[in-house]
Amino acid sequence: MTIKTATAQTGVKGTIWDVPGIDETPAFKTMAVDSAIGIIYQGLPYKQHAQSVFAYYATPGTISGNRSLDKHLPAVVLVHGGGGTAFREWALMWAKKGYAAIAMDLRGNGPERKHLENGLEETNGQTPYFDVTPDLHDQWLYQAVANVLLAHNLIRQFPEIDSNRIAITGISWGGVITCMMAGLDNRYKAAVPVYGCGYLWECGNMAKAVAGISLQNQETWIKQYDPSNYIGKAGMPVLFINGANDVHFWLTAYAHTYALVRNRYLCIKVGMKHSHHYGWANDEIFTFINHLFNNTPPLPVIKDFRITNGQVTASISNASDSVQSFLNYTTDTTSLPEKRKWESIRVSVKSNKINCPVAPAGAVVWYLSLLDGNGLQSSGPLQFLN
Incomplete structure (x- = not known):
């Protein structure tokens, strides 16, 4: 196997990895x-x-x-x-x-x-x-x-x-x-x-x-x-x-x-x-x-996420006709995070827009997610409530 001989600049200047040899192609x-x-x-x-x-x-x-x-x-x-x-x-x-x-x-x-x-x-x-x-x-x-x-x-x-x-x-x-x-x-x-x-x-x-x-x-x-x-x-x-x-x-x-x-x-x-x-x-x-x-098809993405007067609004980019949206939440405050029970509620998507109530009362963490026709998922930002 042959290789090019050019030095590869990494971008570690000023860090603890800024040492001789770190930008070189290793033997x-x-x-x-x-x-x-x-x-x-x-x-x-x-x-x-x-x-x-x-x-x-x-x-x-x-x-x-x-x-x-x-x-x-x-x-x-x-x-x-x-x-x-x-x-x-x-x-x-x-x-x-x-x-x-x-x-x-x-x-x-x-x-x-x-x-x-x-x-x-x-x-x-x-x-x-x-x-x-x-x-x-x-x-x-x-x-x-x-x-x-x-x-x-x-x-x-x-x-x-x-x-x-x-x-x-x-x-x-x-x-x-x-x-x-x-x-x-x-x-x-x-x-x-x-x-x-x-x-x-x-x-x-x-x-x-x-x-x-x-x-x-x-x-x-x-x-x-x-x-x-x-x-x-x-x-x-x-x-x-x-x-x-x-x-x-x-x-x-x-x-x-x-x-x-x-x-x-x-x-x-x-x-x-x-x-x-x-x-x-x-x-x-x-x-x-x-x-x-x-340049193959991308993941669907939640954009323009807003919460106003108890309502969530968001738009979806890269959405297919089969994309579904869910509001995921947990009300469990007694368990460690890895043991908490989560619930998922499907919310409607119309013209690539989401409009739904915020998570039910008692939710401590919640977020929106998408599921497309190929089983691929993406999420909106996590929301923490006290």
């Missing part, structure tokens, strides 16, 4: 070639040695066995979450859709989750998400973010890639990193964080983890790593996808995060489960990115 070697290519590329120095990072790279040509077919491809960078790895099937899923895809391992592992020589280290298989070690360069999230930056540098230099059509999407902790990337790496043309958000000290299990480190380390970690410090600089369109009952990323923190982004789109689903496979199976991700890159 790499090919480990195996089949429908997905296994590669090892060089990360930033780690624990006083050169770091190795494993990734799968897939294209329509790697699947067909004819790489000459790979020309001017859109691409996507795939970021796994907690307990994840470089998911070969995830990269292949995008390659079958006509994209180049790179899925790297951020835990120091290679194929079959076996630890890679000179890879990142975990203790007892536990990723140290909130570690604040004396040496910044030994901290997991510092290296994870750097390894995503370098993977992007690498893929955009492959000759078959259209560097003006590259997106990023990540699941859970990969969604956290995707939120960071949206503000740190302005070369992306689209970003889709799934589950992950900022303001992690407001999020259930995440809040417990933050509270489990010293106050000084909390301050350091939040300043260095919480996505709320970065995502407000995002210039590309960002689609936020989450479940209304997500156990790790609560809607309050989610709303605070998306409010920082000007060019935002929302997709909040009642009953959405939390896993890598459930996360990347959301067809809204591909629809959103492919519309931006290939």
Whole structure:
């Protein structure tokens, strides 16, 4: 595989990732070639040695066995979450859709989750998400973010890639990193964080983890790593996808995060489960990115949302004749957010307009959503009531 030699400018100037090598195309070697290519590329120095990072790279040509077919491809960078790895099937899923895809391992592992020589280290298989070690360069999230930056540098230099059509999407902790990337790496043309958000000290299990480190380390970690410090600089369109009952990323923190982004789109689903496979199976991700890159039909979008005298009005853009609208709400104040029972009421749509009463009395959180004829969903802004 040959690559272009140009340096790739990331946009991390002035951050803790503003270090030598971060704007360069990393050295790499090919480990195996089949429908997905296994590669090892060089990360930033780690624990006083050169770091190795494993990734799968897939294209329509790697699947067909004819790489000459790979020309001017859109691409996507795939970021796994907690307990994840470089998911070969995830990269292949995008390659079958006509994209180049790179899925790297951020835990120091290679194929079959076996630890890679000179890879990142975990203790007892536990990723140290909130570690604040004396040496910044030994901290997991510092290296994870750097390894995503370098993977992007690498893929955009492959000759078959259209560097003006590259997106990023990540699941859970990969969604956290995707939120960071949206503000740190302005070369992306689209970003889709799934589950992950900022303001992690407001999020259930995440809040417990933050509270489990010293106050000084909390301050350091939040300043260095919480996505709320970065995502407000995002210039590309960002689609936020989450479940209304997500156990790790609560809607309050989610709303605070998306409010920082000007060019935002929302997709909040009642009953959405939390896993890598459930996360990347959301067809809204591909629809959103492919519309931006290939001008295919977009997701329906709720616009001009207003509340006046107890009535909600909104308009729908990109609507099909079969689009349906729902008012989703919960009156449950006794449970943790992940256990709350939600109700959905269908509301009428006339001439791509919504006009309905606000959520019933007692609702503590509510929002409008759309469902089109292809089963794709989108949402309006979350509404919180005391």
